[in-house]
Amino acid sequence: MERKKLHEKVLYPVVRVIAKKAMGSGTILYSKPSENSPNEYETYVLTNFHVVEDSVSYKKEWDALLKRDVKKEILDAVQVQEFRYYSGRSVVVGESSVQADIVAYDKTQDLALLKARDVKKYEFVAEMFPRDGKLEMLMELLCVGCGMGERPLMTYGFLSGMNREIDNYPYHLSSANSIFGVSGGAVFEKEALQFVGVPSRITVSLFGQAITHMGYFIPVDRVYKFLDEQIFEFVYDPAQTPSVCAKRREEKREKDRIFAANVSEESEK
Numbered sequence: 001m002e003r004k005k006l007h008e009k010v011l012y013p014v015v016r017v018i019a020k021k022a023m024g025s026g027t028i029l030y031s032k033p034s035e036n037s038p039n040e041y042e043t044y045v046l047t048n049f050h051v052v053e054d055s056v057s058y059k060k061e062w063d064a065l066l067k068r069d070v071k072k073e074i075l076d077a078v079q080v081q082e083f084r085y086y087s088g089r090s091v092v093v094g095e096s097s098v099q100a101d102i103v104a105y106d107k108t109q110d111l112a113l114l115k116a117r118d119v120k121k122y123e124f125v126a127e128m129f130p131r132d133g134k135l136e137m138l139m140e141l142l143c144v145g146c147g148m149g150e151r152p153l154m155t156y157g158f159l160s161g162m163n164r165e166i167d168n169y170p171y172h173l174s175s176a177n178s179i180f181g182v183s184g185g186a187v188f189e190k191e192a193l194q195f196v197g198v199p200s201r202i203t204v205s206l207f208g209q210a211i212t213h214m215g216y217f218i219p220v221d222r223v224y225k226f227l228d229e230q231i232f233e234f235v236y237d238p239a240q241t242p243s244v245c246a247k248r249r250e251e252k253r254e255k256d257r258i259f260a261a262n263v264s265e266e267s268e269k
Helices: 003-011 049-055 220-229 242-268
Strands: 014-018 023-033 041-047 056-063 068-075 078-085 092-106 111-116 140-145 153-166 169-174 186-189 195-204 210-219
Touching: 003 140, 003 186, 014 041, 023 049, 023 140, 023 195, 041 049, 049 056, 049 092, 049 111, 078 111, 092 220, 111 220, 140 195, 153 210, 169 195, 195 220, 210 220
Parallel strands: none
Antiparallel strands: 014 023, 014 078, 023 041, 041 111, 056 068, 078 092, 092 111, 140 153, 140 186, 153 169, 169 210, 186 195, 195 210
């Protein structure tokens, strides 16, 4: 396989994510011109929720519609660090850091979506495995992430288990070595170099030792479902647009708020 292609499709789309008390990885899934300003770009990064969890908090605030205190969500910005490489080699010649906002998350699914605050074009974006594609046991895999806070590193392994249930959700098992800090990064299948999941957990022995060749990752079908549920389909579907999705999200929030108000009134009767 051409090494340059391997770098650009697998290594370069992975970034380091730094939150309040945690450091992990992320994967650039979208970087396209803004609808309002074609010379400016919007960029979205996928990561694990547990990487940015400390940047999510709540406080009580009076809601005039509900006539009671409600929990208000506070989302602190996180840092996304992109690496620049010497042409044709995995030698880092620079890195840039930008603040990013948490625009969607699901704690139970352990997924979060970040939007970079800068407006530059990110040249290297991961290509998602087709939604109707089929993963098979013993497929060759490449796992990329910022293990132990290092710059993105790639390891090689196989798809060793499928649909292992953890906390009521399916995970796949990879034999590609991974360690703390790889969480939120990317797993690619080796043939087309397409993104097939998010490394999220590693096996730990009874003695607390990390079993690095037994890493669990969130399969790509769950990523599609997460983007659907959060109404960010434009990330993978060119037929959708950020503005249309934003309008639908706002409509859903308003419906949820009205529903909560009606429930509150009923409970007071």
